[in-house]
Amino acid sequence: MSDRSQLIFAGKPFLYDQERDAEFERLVKRYPTRESMILPALWLTQEQEGWIPAEAIAYIADRIGTFASQVYEAATFYTMYYLHPMGRNHICICRTLSCYLRGKQEIVDFLRDEIGIKPGEVSNDGKFSLEEVECLGHCGTAPVVQVNGEFHEDMDVEKLKSLLTGLK
């Protein structure tokens, strides 16, 4: 359990764009209850905005026809929903068993020194955010790092260096 109870307002109204709107309508037909759309609706929000602003919670609840507390519950329980803006490049480092055994700490230490932030932080220029996550299911090619959703396996400091230079 981690404390993930704080929502932040973006300060502007939230609406799905055309593409997400259509995807919502496609998906809602796949479930017998509209509440099942809570997780998919949060994903659509995060795809569009990069995070889940407080305004989106009310929007999703309204759109589904449920209580905002239901949406809030899911948004705060599931750790992949970001409740604040992340860096333009979000780096996840697996910290669990096999990656732990094969040197994930060197990766964390290198990134901390190179980017100047610890896991859980966003760099001042907004270019990077760092997160230590639980097992990413790539144990046979540990240690593994996930950058903006893409997996990078058999990681070492040299590979990381070239990976970082390619990021905007």
Place this chain on the structure above:
Amino acid sequence: MEVKILSAKFDIKDAHTLKVAKEHGAYSGLDTLFAVAPVVIIDLVKNSGLRGRGGAGFPAGLKWSFLPKGLDKPVYLAVNSDESEPATFKDRYILTRDPHMLIEGIIICCYAIGCHTAYIYIRGEYTTQVKVLQKAIDEAYAAGYLGEDVAGKGFQLDVTVHRGAGAYICGEETALLESIEGRKGQPRSKPPFPAVSGLYGCPTIINNVQTIASLPFILQNGADAYKAYGTEKSPGTHLFGISGHVAKPGLYELPLGLPLLEVIDRVAGGVWRGRQLKAVIPGGSSTPVLTPEEAKTATLDYESMAAHKTMFGSGGIVVLDETVDVVKLVENLIDFYHHESCGQCTPCREGLGWMLKIVKQLLRGEGRMADIELLRELCDNIEMKTVCVLSAACTMPVRSYLDKFRHEFVAYAIDRPQETGLNLG
């Protein structure tokens, strides 16, 4: 030692596309399937001895037969692709390298259990994998293998991918159902079991990806062909993920029943860097650890692992070399389960945090011998006192480390007896 049943198409270029998958036999079992009654398929799977590959090893055909008869409610299938147990990475290969094998398996299962709506619950972290899977499903719809009239046989079937969002607990089958229904993943009390009252209160079967993906082979080749692999009670093959301190970590398909150490040496290249073996985790991080001595007699099947007081689990084997600090490893382990506790039951939510605190205290050089006893006591007081088995997934392995590597914990205690002669501090 390796065999190619489930992994037959893994190394074929573009086998994730419908075109290439079909060239190599995908969906060719559907004529056979729809020519027989559903009960024939259930019997076939029962006869094959196929056991649930998610970790529990429950016979798949038997699970299906728990569905109540003559109910006026829809039946659902939820395919468990949460794959979050540390050291487990087998289902990912099926999702990305042969998703049509999984879809064909879903068709077979749904026909057998009379289900027209299936959900694949995939962990949120599988970002690139979900795209490959969704594309395969879209292709299957376009080609008429899913939808109103599956393969022109008059059977309707819809398959929907439901993404999780980073919660280990959603691999627990009732938490998974809660998550599909739009709630946080807190397991339900059982009974009622999902086969009676599951998704949306309807009869539901939940099977692991690898279990479902084993069905096309069984249908095409028969129960005896499947039973030709493995042991009498643990028939078939399994995708073993070998990781940790081995020379050649990776995914290997093997028949069940092979000697554990031989597999580590001959398949995975042995302990890396010429080091000595310290211990083996046989089936994912929640399975009790084996010492090298115990590992000598263990074979990779459900019965041998139970006889060695551990579990076959998910087939995720982790090799630990002589340099591993067991207390630090246990810290990493408890940290994981504490973080992933859903918070519903006090013994798990608070107890795992307490255990973590004790281990951290030992590692800081502030722990005492009595703390080691307390840790052991906590294991006994947390286990099986919760709605689900997440807490046991932590206490069972921790107890095994405490019992088998006690001296390493003692070495960290400030009031350790002098004669131990150890000082790791």
